[in-house]
Amino acid sequence: MRITQGCFSFLPDLDDVQITAQIEYILQREWAVSLEFSYDPHPRNTYWEMWGHPMFDLRDAKGAMMELNECRKAHPDAYIRVQAFDSTRGFETVMMSFIVNRPADEPKVHMARTDFEGRSQKYAWDAR
Amino acid sequence: MSEEAVVERPTTVNLAEEYEASGVREVLEDLDRELIGLSPVKLRIRETAALLLVDKARREMGLSQETPTLHMSFTGNPGTGKTTVARMMAGLLHRLGYVRKGHLVSVTRDDLVGQYIGHTAPKTKEVLKKAMGGVLFIDEAYYLYKPDNERDYGQEAIEILLQVMENNRDDLVVIMAGYADRMDKFFSANPGFRSRIAHHIDFPDYTDGELLRISQTMLDGQNYALDDGAEAAMQEYIAKRRAQPHFANARSIRNALDRARLRQANRLFTEANGPLDSTALSTITEDDIRASRVFSGGLDVDKAPMQEAAE
Numbered sequence: 263m264r265i266t267q268g269c270f271s272f273l274p275d276l277d278d279v280q281i282t283a284q285i286e287y288i289l290q291r292e293w294a295v296s297l298e299f300s301y302d303p304h305p306r307n308t309y310w311e312m313w314g315h316p317m318f319d320l321r322d323a324k325g326a327m328m329e330l331n332e333c334r335k336a337h338p339d340a341y342i343r344v345q346a347f348d349s350t351r352g353f354e355t356v357m358m359s360f361i362v363n364r365p366a367d368e369p370k371v372h373m374a375r376t377d378f379e380g381r382s383q384k385y386a387w388d389a390r
Numbered sequence: 391m392s393e394e395a396v397v398e399r400p401t402t403v404n405l406a407e408e409y410e411a412s413g414v415r416e417v418l419e420d421l422d423r424e425l426i427g428l429s430p431v432k433l434r435i436r437e438t439a440a441l442l443l444v445d446k447a448r449r450e451m452g453l454s455q456e457t458p459t460l461h462m463s464f465t466g467n468p469g470t471g472k473t474t475v476a477r478m479m480a481g482l483l484h485r486l487g488y489v490r491k492g493h494l495v496s497v498t499r500d501d502l503v504g505q506y507i508g509h510t511a512p513k514t515k516e517v518l519k520k521a522m523g524g525v526l527f528i529d530e531a532y533y534l535y536k537p538d539n540e541r542d543y544g545q546e547a548i549e550i551l552l553q554v555m556e557n558n559r560d561d562l563v564v565i566m567a568g569y570a571d572r573m574d575k576f577f578s579a580n581p582g583f584r585s586r587i588a589h590h591i592d593f594p595d596y597t598d599g600e601l602l603r604i605s606q607t608m609l610d611g612q613n614y615a616l617d618d619g620a621e622a623a624m625q626e627y628i629a630k631r632r633a634q635p636h637f638a639n640a641r642s643i644r645n646a647l648d649r650a651r652l653r654q655a656n657r658l659f660t661e662a663n664g665p666l667d668s669t670a671l672s673t674i675t676e677d678d679i680r681a682s683r684v685f686s687g688g689l690d691v692d693k694a695p696m697q698e699a700a701e
Contacts, residue, residue, distance in 0.1 A: 321491045322523025324561045329519070 263370045265303040268343060268359040278327065281362050285323035285344065293346040293357055294318045295326045299337050303369065304389045316347055330362060339365040403447040412446075413485045414439055421478050425471055426607065427600035434591045435479070442486050459588040460488055460563045461555055463531075463577075465570040466593025469639030472567045473527065475593075479565065480525040489563055491523035499533040502547040510543040514550045522561050531566035532576035552582045596639050601628045605643045609674070614651065619676030631684050650678045 296316035342363035369389040484492025504510035534544040577584040
């Protein structure tokens with residue numbers, strides 16, 4: 263099942279030219295670019311592994327694309343996302359995040375339902 | 391693929407128009423105005439700009455596809471304006487569309503080479519990432535290569551640099567700078583660099599007259615002026631300073647002027663009683679320059695070994 267989280271996830275996958283254009287936009291807003299990857303696309307898994315440090319002093323998208331290509335080479339079957347961090351006081355948060363790499367075979371998110379006290383029901387999801 | 395074929399190519403080119411439109415003229419005019427002397431360098435940059443302009447036109451007409459090799463080496467003594475010219479070169483290449491952003495990242499060996507195994511590659515890559523889309527200026531590039539130590543990590547940085555200089559020619563331009571003789575040795579020990587560097591520009595030393603004009607321009611920029619006595623003293627200072635060790639052309643002049651300003655401030659502070667006008671605050675007199683140790687035979691640290699050598 264296609265995992266949808268972050269920006270653009272209902273669109274067809276971005277190609278490298280489009281990713282470069284998005285990173286140019288990020289740099290133009292003076293946000294820091296960083297890459298993260300994960301093998302566990304569970305929606306509650308917020309903290310993905312960092313790929314290197316966030317890049318605070320880039321001027322051109324090519325630098326981030328070099329890192330992305332290296333991350334893809336090392337983790338071809340992982341989910342990889344690009345994040346843009348705004349360090350301005352008052353924001354200090356991620357402003358943009360989108361998936362740039364998916365495994366060929368995406369796991370399903372499966373829902374399990376269990377009975378609980380007083381006939382109430384509890385739901386849980388797991389990726390399988 | 392098919393889109394490429396449809397693109398209409400211009401059949402004629404007006405170089406003068408291209409020259410105006412690209413803004414190259416402003417850069418070259420800046421170069422003429424801001425840099426005193428250095429006529430061979432200016433000539434070489436003009437030639438390079440012309441070559442790149444023609445090459446750009448050729449590519450637009452579809453006569454050539456390859457990005458020309460733009461890596462350069464600047465050789466010359468310290469203080470001859472290599473960094474300043476590199477910054478202008480970055481602006482020039484940006485206006486001609488050869489680099490996307492046109493910023494200059496200036497580094498030395500310390501920024502590229504790590505201190506332990508596995509430290510160099512990430513460090514060099516970090517610098518390269520920062521320089522992407524601009525110009526990477528490596529000052530005193532020959533320190534990267536230490537022939538007496540074959541386990542030196544500099545070699546690793548050299549290999550990464552060579553790879554990037556070849557594969558990312560569209561993304562960044564590398565300029566290596568340093569003393570002429572040591573750069574020659576560096577290039578003959580690393581033939582990979584020699585073949586990847588297309589433009590060698592040699593920076594001559596400034597003449598005494600040029601240095602005097604430089605000192606006047608520097609002071610003008612800070613709203614100071616030399617009076618007549620000080621100008622004569624400065625002329626004498628330049629001739630004397632050149633003969634002493636560690637002479638660094640324009641940089642020595644800047645340092646001398648900084649010290650002269652210090653002495654001027656001290657003089658005003660101790661001597662003045664009563665209000666000072668703006669002329670007094672911005673005039674450097676003969677005494678401010680004459681007090682320099684250059685007139686009494688140089689720095690003490692330099693004097694001692696010279697005497698020992700003489701004995």
